Amino acid sequence: MFYSPAPMHIPDGFLSLVISLVFWAITAVTVGLAISKTNKSLGEKQVPLMGIMAAFIFAAQMLNFPVAGGTSGHFLGGALAAIVLGPWAGILVMTAVIAVQGLLFQDGGLLVMGANIFNMGILTALIGFGLYRAAISRGRNTRLVVAGVAAWLAVITSALMASMQLWLSGTSRLQIVVPAMLGVHVLIGIGEALITVAALSFIERTRPDLLGQKAMAAKGGSGWVYGGVIFSLLAILLSPLASASPDGLERVARDFGFLNLGQSAPYQLLPDYTIPFLGETALSTIVAGAVGVLVVLGLMIVIGQSLRRKTS
Amino acid sequence: MHADAFDRFHEAESRLHRLDPRVKVVATVLFILSNALLPDGAWAAYGLAWSALLWANQLSSLGVDYSFRRSFIALPFALAAVSAIFSPVGHPLAEWALGPITLIPTDYGLIKFGSILLRSWLSVQAAILLVATTRFPDMIHAFEHLHVPAVLTTVVSFLYRYLFVLSDEVLRLLRARQSRSATVTGYRPGRNVAWRARVTGNMVGQLFLRSYERSDRIYNAMLARGYTGQMRTLTPHVMLAGDWVFAVFSMVILLLLQLIGRF
Numbered sequence: 056m057f058y059s060p061a062p063m064h065i066p067d068g069f070l071s072l073v074i075s076l077v078f079w080a081i082t083a084v085t086v087g088l089a090i091s092k093t094n095k096s097l098g099e100k101q102v103p104l105m106g107i108m109a110a111f112i113f114a115a116q117m118l119n120f121p122v123a124g125g126t127s128g129h130f131l132g133g134a135l136a137a138i139v140l141g142p143w144a145g146i147l148v149m150t151a152v153i154a155v156q157g158l159l160f161q162d163g164g165l166l167v168m169g170a171n172i173f174n175m176g177i178l179t180a181l182i183g184f185g186l187y188r189a190a191i192s193r194g195r196n197t198r199l200v201v202a203g204v205a206a207w208l209a210v211i212t213s214a215l216m217a218s219m220q221l222w223l224s225g226t227s228r229l230q231i232v233v234p235a236m237l238g239v240h241v242l243i244g245i246g247e248a249l250i251t252v253a254a255l256s257f258i259e260r261t262r263p264d265l266l267g268q269k270a271m272a273a274k275g276g277s278g279w280v281y282g283g284v285i286f287s288l289l290a291i292l293l294s295p296l297a298s299a300s301p302d303g304l305e306r307v308a309r310d311f312g313f314l315n316l317g318q319s320a321p322y323q324l325l326p327d328y329t330i331p332f333l334g335e336t337a338l339s340t341i342v343a344g345a346v347g348v349l350v351v352l353g354l355m356i357v358i359g360q361s362l363r364r365k366t367s
Numbered sequence: 368m369h370a371d372a373f374d375r376f377h378e379a380e381s382r383l384h385r386l387d388p389r390v391k392v393v394a395t396v397l398f399i400l401s402n403a404l405l406p407d408g409a410w411a412a413y414g415l416a417w418s419a420l421l422w423a424n425q426l427s428s429l430g431v432d433y434s435f436r437r438s439f440i441a442l443p444f445a446l447a448a449v450s451a452i453f454s455p456v457g458h459p460l461a462e463w464a465l466g467p468i469t470l471i472p473t474d475y476g477l478i479k480f481g482s483i484l485l486r487s488w489l490s491v492q493a494a495i496l497l498v499a500t501t502r503f504p505d506m507i508h509a510f511e512h513l514h515v516p517a518v519l520t521t522v523v524s525f526l527y528r529y530l531f532v533l534s535d536e537v538l539r540l541l542r543a544r545q546s547r548s549a550t551v552t553g554y555r556p557g558r559n560v561a562w563r564a565r566v567t568g569n570m571v572g573q574l575f576l577r578s579y580e581r582s583d584r585i586y587n588a589m590l591a592r593g594y595t596g597q598m599r600t601l602t603p604h605v606m607l608a609g610d611w612v613f614a615v616f617s618m619v620i621l622l623l624l625q626l627i628g629r630f
Contacts, residue, residue: 066487067487068403068485069487086516103585106521106524107529107578107579107582107585108579109522111574113533114578115575147519158506159374160440161494162440164490164494166403221447225451226483250564250567250568250571252568253564253566254569254571257569257573258572261576262576
């Protein structure tokens with residue numbers, strides 16, 4: 056009743072193990088960075104604040120408005136969180152939201168959670184904050200328009216990235232999944248943009264201190280602008296290319312070896328990896344597969360421990 | 368709204384409920400991992416994995432078909448995999464002309480589609496069983512023991528704790544919107560979509576400010592009660608002999624699954 060699943064949370068089983076692990080690794084490193092950055096810039100007070108803000112995003116996703124034909128506009132919130140709280144805190148907040156959605160509601164899988172966090176937390180923060188940061192010294196209307204465009208692009212980019220992951224995993228064919236996902240999310244993105252703009256203008260009127268030029272500059276450096284612009288351009292260039300000539304994109308991916316990488320089992324990534332006394336048996340491939348998992352797990356533990364040392 | 372409106376935990380007295388949450392979390396994650404490692408078309412292994420799930424359901428005393436009955440949440444996403452049926456690899460099975468496009472399902476594609484669906488369906492069931500038999504705070508505590516950074520687990524605990532408070536706030540906002548929006552039969556209520564989106568956006572902004580200011584009060588209240596930045600729990604979470612036995616037993620089953628899936 057209170058919770059309606061959004062179509063962008065990939066469940067377990069739909070991404071290949073290699074893609075899942077690669078995105079878990081990227082996400083683990085980024086979230087680790089986000090933790091150390093928020094620890095440095097803000098005190099322990101930030102932790103309860105981020106927790107409540109995560110609950111806010113979760114609750115705000117229940118607010119919907121009728122669009123047409125029984126469908127309703129749905130709020131995702133990644134861009135708004137990044138703009139209001141800053142990109143690093145925004146990433147942590149969205150990570151918590153996606154973790155609870157996956158754990159408690161089975162909306163999005165556990166093994167693919169890295170990919171889901173990357174799509175809906177990291178990319179949205181990068182684009183949402185990056186583009187808005189570029190416009191902070193402009194007039195109010197320009198800023199709001201930029202925020203709307205950023206929110207729309209963030210949704211599109213997430214959808215595009217999710218389609219790419221599904222395609223690289225061999226689950227969906229590019230010529231079908233990209234137009235389908237983009238078609239739906241171009242519309243969802245409009246709702247997202249309208250809500251984000253209205254919410255921002257409301258917050259700006261009542262709490263101008265949160266969104267002032269100084270406050271925005273303190274939240275994240277100009278590196279975010281470059282990152283946001285680069286990823287937006289990539290999405291803008293890739294979306295029409297992937298929709299219009301999927302075969303071209305497929306060939307590029309094959310030439311660069313992305314396609315084989317995504318669809319192969321993990322033990323093929325470790326060609327020299329043979330266990331002497333096991334030989335070329337099924338057991339050997341399982342052990343080799345487990346090695347890939349352990350590498351990612353080890354990476355996470357190392358990050359976690361280095362953070363623990365820093366904070367204590 | 369009651370504090371546990373979002374909880375999927377089902378109170379019961381069973382072996383699975385008493386099991387250490389760490390064992391349950393690790394076993395669930397490894398089960399999902401094992402599903403991902405199984406090759407396409409390993410039907411025997413999928414069947415065995417499901418039997419293991421049914422057995423775990425039985426252990427939970429929630430009924431053998433408990434997780435099955437709740438497992439259709441990920442089903443809409445199956446649409447994403449439908450295109451795998453028409454894979455260019457494999458032998459064509461039929462040819463369907465749909466206007467200008469011809470769809471050619473292949474045997475390889477069909478096996479791939481079935482495998483993706485089964486793997487996903489098994490994984491979802493394992494996660495359902497985990498949250499049905501583990502209290503959420505206990506699960507978070509387990510993640511802390513498993514070295515997930517404390518900042519993250521604390522943020523998640525706060526999210527869980529205040530979700531229902533803010534949901535109440537949302538319900539109040541929705542009720543207020545409804546009572547302000549009188550409708551006359553025969554006329555379309557409200558203005559265009561952009562206007563409706565703006566109203567919703569204002570509600571989101573309102574909710575944000577209420578949450579933001581509430582977090583200040585919460586933090587001060589917590590400081591007054593001796594908050595040091597760490598969440599505490601009364602459950603000791605000590606691994607007993609039975610927990611180790613279950614852990615080893617489930618590892619053996621998973622290894623067996625992998626061997627069966629590859630021969």
